[in-house]
Amino acid sequence: MNTEAGKTALITGASNGIGQELAKLFAKDGYNLVLIGRNDDKLQQLAEGFEQDYGVQTTVIAKDLSRENVAEEVYNEVTGRGLTINVLVNDAAVSTYGKFATDTDWEREKALIHLNVLTLTHMTKLFLKDMVTRNEGKILQLASLVAITPFPLMAVYAATKAYVYNFTQSLNNELKDTNVTVTALLPNATDTNFFREAGAPQLNVEDQLDDPAVVAKDGYDALMSGKLKVIPGGAMNKAYEVMAYTMPQETLAGMMRHYNTPKEESEREKESSSTTSAWALGLGIAAAVVAGVALVTAYNNADALTRARYRYKATKLKYKANSVLDDAKEALVDSWDKVKHNVQNATTTA
Structure with missing residues (x-):
C-alpha cells in the first residue's frame, strides 16, 4: 500500500546516479515527483516510466541550477x-579536477560554487519556510565523506560539501522544536559519471566505488527516520569518519591525494610502502573502533543469556589475541635485531 500517496518530493x-535512484524510491512509496535537471529528454523519459510503473504524477522542470536566481524560478x-x-x-x-592554483578554470569553479552552495541554500530557504509554516516536511542534503576530510585536486568541491554538512547540522538545531527534519547524506565515492564530468582521468578512488542504489536506499531510510546524518555503506565507510576525526590532517590529506591521483601516475610513481602501511593501519584501527562500538551497543541491548554468551566468546578471543600479540612482538624484535645488525655491518664496512 502506498502510504505517502498525495505527497510530493x-x-x-534527478536525471542520473543517486538522484535517479532516490526518485525511484519515492515513486515506489507513492510520492508524486518534481524532477529538476538540465537534461529535459532524460527527465521526461524517467517521468513516463515512473508514471507507468508506479501510477504517480510527475512534473519535469528543466533548469540549469548553476544560474543566478534559478532557485526562485523553480x-x-x-x-x-x-x-x-x-x-x-x-x-x-558538480566538481572540477586539478590543482587549484594552476589547473582549474575559475568560471567552472564559480558555477560549481553557485550550484553546490548558493542554489542549495536558496532552495532550502524557500521551501523550508513553507515546511515550518505547515510544521511538516523533510529535506535531504547531499553532502559527502569529503565534507569532513581534505580532498586535494578537488579542493573547491570538498569545501562546498563541508559547507553543506555544517549548514545542515546548524539547521537541525534550529528546527528541533518542529516536525521538520534535515538529513545530511555523506556517501563515499559512488559509481556515477561524477569523475568524468569533473574532467578527471581514471583515478585510484574508482577502484572502490559504492553502488548508487545502495547509497540512495540508506539515504532514503535515514531521511524517513528523521536522522541528522547518514554515512551509507559498510563499516569501512564509517571507519573513514573515525579517521577524519582522529588522524592528523596532513596525513589524511596525503591519503586522500593518493585516492584522487590518476591510476597511470600511481603506477609510474608508487607510494612508499611505509606510507601505505600507515594508511592500512589507520583504516584497520578505525574499523576496529566502529566494530567495537557496534559490539558494545549490541551487548548493552542484549538479554542476560546473550550477554553470558558474549562474555564467554570474549574470553576465548582474549586468549587468541594474546597469542597473536606475542607472535607479533617476537616478529618485531627479530626485525629490529636484523635492522641493527645490518646498520652495524654497514658502519663497519664504511
Whole structure:
C-alpha cells in the first residue's frame, strides 16, 4: 500500500546516479515527483516510466541550477502549479579536477560554487519556510565523506560539501522544536559519471566505488527516520569518519591525494610502502573502533543469556589475541635485531 500517496518530493539532479535512484524510491512509496535537471529528454523519459510503473504524477522542470536566481524560478514555477513540496532533495552537484592554483578554470569553479552552495541554500530557504509554516516536511542534503576530510585536486568541491554538512547540522538545531527534519547524506565515492564530468582521468578512488542504489536506499531510510546524518555503506565507510576525526590532517590529506591521483601516475610513481602501511593501519584501527562500538551497543541491548554468551566468546578471543600479540612482538624484535645488525655491518664496512 502506498502510504505517502498525495505527497510530493522535489529532487534536483534527478536525471542520473543517486538522484535517479532516490526518485525511484519515492515513486515506489507513492510520492508524486518534481524532477529538476538540465537534461529535459532524460527527465521526461524517467517521468513516463515512473508514471507507468508506479501510477504517480510527475512534473519535469528543466533548469540549469548553476544560474543566478534559478532557485526562485523553480520555487515560483512549483507554487504556481499549486504543488506543495513535502520533501526536498538537494542532490545536484558538480566538481572540477586539478590543482587549484594552476589547473582549474575559475568560471567552472564559480558555477560549481553557485550550484553546490548558493542554489542549495536558496532552495532550502524557500521551501523550508513553507515546511515550518505547515510544521511538516523533510529535506535531504547531499553532502559527502569529503565534507569532513581534505580532498586535494578537488579542493573547491570538498569545501562546498563541508559547507553543506555544517549548514545542515546548524539547521537541525534550529528546527528541533518542529516536525521538520534535515538529513545530511555523506556517501563515499559512488559509481556515477561524477569523475568524468569533473574532467578527471581514471583515478585510484574508482577502484572502490559504492553502488548508487545502495547509497540512495540508506539515504532514503535515514531521511524517513528523521536522522541528522547518514554515512551509507559498510563499516569501512564509517571507519573513514573515525579517521577524519582522529588522524592528523596532513596525513589524511596525503591519503586522500593518493585516492584522487590518476591510476597511470600511481603506477609510474608508487607510494612508499611505509606510507601505505600507515594508511592500512589507520583504516584497520578505525574499523576496529566502529566494530567495537557496534559490539558494545549490541551487548548493552542484549538479554542476560546473550550477554553470558558474549562474555564467554570474549574470553576465548582474549586468549587468541594474546597469542597473536606475542607472535607479533617476537616478529618485531627479530626485525629490529636484523635492522641493527645490518646498520652495524654497514658502519663497519664504511
